[in-house]
Amino acid sequence: MGRNLKFNIFRYNPLDSRSVPHTDSFSLEETDSMTLFIALTRIREEQDPSLQFDFCCRAGICGSCAMVINGRPGLACKTLTRELPDEITLMPLPVFKLIGDLSVDTGTWFRAMNEKVGSWIHTDKTLDPDAHEERMDNALAEEIYELERCVECGCCVASCGTANMREDFVGAVALNRIARFMLDPRDQRKEREYFEVIGTDEGIFGCMGLLACEDVCPKELPLQDQLGILRRKMGWSAVKHLFRFG
Amino acid sequence: METEFSDLLCIGAGLAGERVAVEAASQGFKALCLSLVPPRRSHSSAAQGGMQAALGNCAMGEGDSPDVHFEDTVKGSDWGCDQEVARLFVETAPRAVREMAFWGIPWNRVVPGKSTYFKGGKQYEKVEAKEKEGLITARSFGGTAKWRTCYTSDGTGHTLLYTMDNKVVELGVKVHDRMEAISLIHDGETCMGAVVRDLKTGKLRAYLAKATLIATGGYGRIYRETTNAVINEGAGAIIALDTGIVPIGNPEAVQFHPTGIVPTHILVTEGCRGDGGTLLDVNEDRFMPEYEPEKAELASRDVVSRWMIHHIRRGLGVKGHYGDHLWLDIRHLGAHHIKTKLREVEEICNNFLGIDPITQLIPVRPAQHYTMAGVRTDKDGAAYGLKGLFAAGEAACWDLHGFNRLGGNSLAETVVAGKIVGEKIAEFLKGYEVSFKTSVIRDCMVRDLERIERLVSCKDGNEDVYRIRNAMQDELMDRVGIFRNGTDLQKAVDNLEEIYERAKKVGIRSNWIGASPELTLAIKIQGMVRLALCVAYGALKRTESRGCHAREDFEARNDRDWLNRTLATWKEGDSLPTLNYEPASRVIALPPGSRGYGESKIISADEETSEEA
Numbered sequence: 001m002g003r004n005l006k007f008n009i010f011r012y013n014p015l016d017s018r019s020v021p022h023t024d025s026f027s028l029e030e031t032d033s034m035t036l037f038i039a040l041t042r043i044r045e046e047q048d049p050s051l052q053f054d055f056c057c058r059a060g061i062c063g064s065c066a067m068v069i070n071g072r073p074g075l076a077c078k079t080l081t082r083e084l085p086d087e088i089t090l091m092p093l094p095v096f097k098l099i100g101d102l103s104v105d106t107g108t109w110f111r112a113m114n115e116k117v118g119s120w121i122h123t124d125k126t127l128d129p130d131a132h133e134e135r136m137d138n139a140l141a142e143e144i145y146e147l148e149r150c151v152e153c154g155c156c157v158a159s160c161g162t163a164n165m166r167e168d169f170v171g172a173v174a175l176n177r178i179a180r181f182m183l184d185p186r187d188q189r190k191e192r193e194y195f196e197v198i199g200t201d202e203g204i205f206g207c208m209g210l211l212a213c214e215d216v217c218p219k220e221l222p223l224q225d226q227l228g229i230l231r232r233k234m235g236w237s238a239v240k241h242l243f244r245f246g
Numbered sequence: 247m248e249t250e251f252s253d254l255l256c257i258g259a260g261l262a263g264e265r266v267a268v269e270a271a272s273q274g275f276k277a278l279c280l281s282l283v284p285p286r287r288s289h290s291s292a293a294q295g296g297m298q299a300a301l302g303n304c305a306m307g308e309g310d311s312p313d314v315h316f317e318d319t320v321k322g323s324d325w326g327c328d329q330e331v332a333r334l335f336v337e338t339a340p341r342a343v344r345e346m347a348f349w350g351i352p353w354n355r356v357v358p359g360k361s362t363y364f365k366g367g368k369q370y371e372k373v374e375a376k377e378k379e380g381l382i383t384a385r386s387f388g389g390t391a392k393w394r395t396c397y398t399s400d401g402t403g404h405t406l407l408y409t410m411d412n413k414v415v416e417l418g419v420k421v422h423d424r425m426e427a428i429s430l431i432h433d434g435e436t437c438m439g440a441v442v443r444d445l446k447t448g449k450l451r452a453y454l455a456k457a458t459l460i461a462t463g464g465y466g467r468i469y470r471e472t473t474n475a476v477i478n479e480g481a482g483a484i485i486a487l488d489t490g491i492v493p494i495g496n497p498e499a500v501q502f503h504p505t506g507i508v509p510t511h512i513l514v515t516e517g518c519r520g521d522g523g524t525l526l527d528v529n530e531d532r533f534m535p536e537y538e539p540e541k542a543e544l545a546s547r548d549v550v551s552r553w554m555i556h557h558i559r560r561g562l563g564v565k566g567h568y569g570d571h572l573w574l575d576i577r578h579l580g581a582h583h584i585k586t587k588l589r590e591v592e593e594i595c596n597n598f599l600g601i602d603p604i605t606q607l608i609p610v611r612p613a614q615h616y617t618m619a620g621v622r623t624d625k626d627g628a629a630y631g632l633k634g635l636f637a638a639g640e641a642a643c644w645d646l647h648g649f650n651r652l653g654g655n656s657l658a659e660t661v662v663a664g665k666i667v668g669e670k671i672a673e674f675l676k677g678y679e680v681s682f683k684t685s686v687i688r689d690c691m692v693r694d695l696e697r698i699e700r701l702v703s704c705k706d707g708n709e710d711v712y713r714i715r716n717a718m719q720d721e722l723m724d725r726v727g728i729f730r731n732g733t734d735l736q737k738a739v740d741n742l743e744e745i746y747e748r749a750k751k752v753g754i755r756s757n758w759i760g761a762s763p764e765l766t767l768a769i770k771i772q773g774m775v776r777l778a779l780c781v782a783y784g785a786l787k788r789t790e791s792r793g794c795h796a797r798e799d800f801e802a803r804n805d806r807d808w809l810n811r812t813l814a815t816w817k818e819g820d821s822l823p824t825l826n827y828e829p830a831s832r833v834i835a836l837p838p839g840s841r842g843y844g845e846s847k848i849i850s851a852d853e854e855t856s857e858e859a
């Protein structure tokens with residue numbers, strides 16, 4: 001016999017005028033290798049079919065299932081119940097717009113983020129489809145990949161003090177994205193152009209450097225390093241910027 | 247009624263859907279994508295291994311060419327593929343890889359000098375050429391003569407999808423996420439778009455377009471155990487089938503993967519076995535050498551999966567809370583090897599099983615993996631039966647894969663077909679005008695509204711949708727799985743027909759206001775069971791074995807009677823699909839022969855006598 005787990009789950013359906021935010025409790029017997037994906041799916045299918053939450057890959061790859069698990073943002077599919085106490089409290093991610101219960105709208109937020117930071121290779125070259133690809137050092141390719149591993153789950157944003165206070169803060173995820181493109185020789189943007197995007201209080205200077213973001217990142221991205229590098233570069237760039245235009 | 251207009255409506259924003267949208271948008275057309283989830287969460291992101299393209303840059307890929315790739319693909323398909331499509335595909339793949347590099351993929355590159363690799367548990371050495379330094383490299387994948395699989399570490403699908411969506415953002419193509427197409431708007435001749443349900447609010451909207459593309463991916467979730475994402479439930483195939491006109495090609499062609507972990511069926515890579523991992527049973531005995539003395543664990547995916555199920559049926563599986571399973575053992579590879587070469591496997595074991603593969607055994611069982619079947623199209627991606635309807639990617643039966651898809655060929659298919667079909671759609675759109683008939687649109691809309699009304703008011707009954715789905719999944723898993731035979735298949739068809747009747751009586755039991763996950767499933771449950779019936783019935787009627795379709799009662803591949811493709815359509819009111827057949831390939835550049843791996847009994851096209859079952 002497994003443990004008897006008690007789940008306290010935040011409930012609210014903003015579209016239902018009778019609904020008010022509250023907590024519902026469910027109990028479930030723990031089984032081998034039970035993850036929050038298995039547990040929540042069972043609760044929905046066996047106890048309350050209206051329960052809203054998001055899973056997609058259920059393998060820690062797609063970033064759909066971030067929620068606040070006993071006070072800490074994390075990927076639910078990647079969380080084994082046996083690492084949690086008998087009582088498990090689940091809340092939706094803050095900062096993002098609530099859709100219902102544990103489900104939040106990350107799609108709109110991340111699309112806007114990607115537009116804001118210009119998350120693509122900026123180049124005036126054109127592709128010659130019959131030519132060999134441009135060469136790249138494998139070590140550099142791997143370095144870029146390290147930063148590209150972000151799954152846009154939103155955990156870093158949800159845990160960030162600045163993001164919780166000011167809506168326009170781009171978050172560690174956006175700063176990491178900029179760092180990824182700055183590394184990439186195919187992107188022809190100048191430092192000054194990156195600076196225009198993130199060299200502000202909405203960007204790198206809004207960050208208080210408390211690093212909650214790196215702590216919760218399920219991909220263990222080196223956010224601390226990237227924020228440090230950017231701050232130094234941008235600080236320097238800001239000086240140059242003022243000097244040139246001031 | 248809220249309405250959206252575009253030139254091209256892409257139902258699906260995975261790699262295939264977005265690549266098509268990018269092409270149309272680049273040529274000045276208004277493209278709009280729909281997705282059940284934010285686009286970057288589409289299942290394409292889960293592919294870790296890589297994509298095939300004959301670049302021939304790495305040492306083990308020397309001498310590779312589209313011709314060799316072509317041969318591998320046709321053999322892999324067990325001669326079920328369309329050879330014109332395969333030719334087009336292999337010629338375009340290298341360009342598609344380079345295009346993706348240009349758009350930002352950090353492909354792994356050739357590093358000159360000596361390095362080691364594992365094959366069949368043994369270590370070998372290779373030397374990469376200095377002059378190839380920095381070009382895109384490749385790794386080995388099953389069923390290929392050369393190392394041809396381009397990759398970015400353990401996240402190829404992820405980087406491809408992120409780069410593609412970056413392009414979509416750059417071009418300003420809109421993606422409406424959390425939107426589900428629930429039916430196609432058509433008048434029996436022309437497709438005009440789709441009725442779409444908003445998964446944030448539950449509201450319906452009409453999306454009208456001159457061209458509509460189905461790029462909804464695979465539908466492993468009609469099976470109980472699958473490596474696919476939970477959203478892969480077949481909506482694209484369902485709305486096509488519901489037209490009564492558009493056929494599903496080869497519904498019986500379903501691929502399984504030997505090593506899904508139990509209980510969540512997350513895939514662990516073939517690399518485990520490639521590097522020397524073994525499969526053990528309840529007594530911790532290695533059993534594969536008994537069945538396949540030569541290749542043992544390294545036989546092809548289908549063969550290993552089949553023997554695993556056979557062994558479990560003999561009662562030698564390990565009993566567990568989630569059914570019987572077997573063990574994958576990589577302990578003897580050692581901590582160093584596991585931590586460097588099989589890092590993602592270690593992570594999966596730690597994170598999803600809470601076990602340490604360096605000291606513990608991994609519970610595994612074969613799981614559904616890939617849908618070769620799909621919306622049947624011609625080589626331009628145009629669906630059979632309706633003008634203005636197209637399909638691409640795993641949702642389509644273009645037909646590159648026939649009865650067995652090679653690893654690495656499906657990611658490649660998404661971007662290659664995306665490019666080709668995108669160009670063809672752009673051509674189609676030039677000068678094409680369609681009149682959106684209001685009466686047709688209204689009728690489609692009203693029909694869907696009524697359907698939903700019946701469900702929420704429990705007008706037809708109050709069957710529990712989850713029970714129906716589970717019953718359907720069990721039926722496919724247990725009787726239309728890896729081994730198939732006439733008796734079980736007939737039983738599956740009978741049972742599924744019964745389940746179909748019950749599916750018509752589903753009623754919603756919970757508060758359905760807003761997004762309602764229960765209603766979302768209930769809307770497509772009948773379609774899912776119809777799809778399941780296409781798979782089971784197609785498999786029953788195909789009295790031969792080909793690729794992944796393994797009949798115990800018809801063991802030979804029969805090129806005399808079955809060198810063809812099943813086309814399943816569904817007439818309104820019927821309880822079974824209508825099956826028709828067409829030749830597998832109009833052009834045959836590589837005539838049917840032996841694949842050179844797996845068991846092969848072949849009845850050749852010119853054989854006179856019919857073989858006994």
Ligand SMILES: Cc1cc2nc3c(=O)[nH]c(=O)nc-3n(C[C@H](O)[C@H](O)[C@H](O)COP(=O)(O)OP(=O)(O)OC[C@H]3O[C@@H](n4cnc5c(N)ncnc54)[C@H](O)[C@@H]3O)c2cc1C
Pocket residue numbers: 257258259260261262263280281282283285288289290291292293294295296297298403425426427428461462463464473474475477481482513615616638639640641653654655656657658660
């Ligand atoms: C675990 C795993 C590993 C794999 N590894 C490899 C590999 O290494 N190499 C390889 O070549 N292949 C691999 N594959 C296969 C490959 O990943 C897929 O075939 C391919 O990515 C499918 O891409 P797609 O664009 O066709 O579909 P998907 O990426 O699945 O996208 C489907 C899209 O359709 C949307 N959608 C679905 N239904 C609707 C609807 N009704 N309305 C609106 N939108 C809808 C979804 O939201 C999504 O955006 C793997 C598959 C799995 C499961």
Ligand code: SF4
Pocket residue numbers: 156159160161162163171172206207208209210211212213214227
């Ligand atoms: S370090 Fe900066 S980005 Fe990270 S949580 Fe703190 S304020 Fe937010």
Ligand code: SF4
Pocket residue numbers: 149150151152153154155156157172173176213216217218219220221
């Ligand atoms: S940086 Fe980490 S926590 Fe933030 S969105 Fe990306 S993966 Fe999630």
Ligand code: FES
Pocket residue numbers: 054055056057058059060061062063064065066075076077078
């Ligand atoms: S469901 Fe994809 S990360 Fe959890």
